[in-house]
Amino acid sequence: MENGYTATDKLSIAKELGISTGNINFHYPTKEHLLTAFVKELCGFQWRLIDLLEQEDKSPLLALCVEFATMAAVAEENEAMRDIYLSAYTYPMPLAVIRENDVRKTKQIFSEFNPDWTDEQFIVMENLYSAIEYGMFSSAGQGSVSLDMRIACGLDAAMRLYNVPEALRNQKIEKIIAMDYRSLGRRILWDFQDYITAVNWQAVENARQSKRKTTSKKEETI
Helix, strand or coil, rough: CCCCCCCCCCCHHHHHCCCCCHHHHEEEEEHHHHHHHHHHHHHHHHHHHHHHHHHHCCCCCHHHHHHHHHHHHHHHHHHHHHHHHHCCCHHHHHHHHHHHHHHHHHHHHHHHCCCCCCCHHHHHHHHHHHHHHHHHHHCCCCCCHHHHHHHHHHHHHHHCCCCCCCHHHHHHHHHHHCCCHHHHHHHHHHHHHHHHHHHHHHHHHHHHHHHHHHHHHHHCHH
């Protein structure tokens, strides 16, 4: 998150952790495996965020629009995260995680507008939805078109895919453009940094406890 996916290598990670690259390779044979693990944590955080937004009396559809806008804002302002987003949508393994996550999410949110759709139809539409997201990230930082306009057009196109009525589309877009989604995006990014740090340290502690239990059992056997 500090340097982006492209500029980060396993050697720098190994030095940061004080372990060998061989230890990293045992669990993550390629950088793509590391990126995939990162994306899984990001998807888990986004579900948590949507739940929190719903608790604040925001509809699931508006919560999805907020997620779309804040990710676009983060990509606009943070070059490292933009590189991570673009890489995640480019490499097969993390993209598969994103698509599985988005199918689940869009099916939950848009089923009311498409009660007769099959799972296959939601999968097809998610492919188009992810293409809209990728286009949003790839156009970030160019400055030729305002972020407001790109978010409005992206949200309109995404909601059209799922047959959201025009009046409702316009209502959600107006709410998004009226809010300070840039500041919200920064806050969410900070929250995610805290979240993933906590998750990682918990994983380390769980591994240590597991190792201690294994060692104890071996000693008892001896």
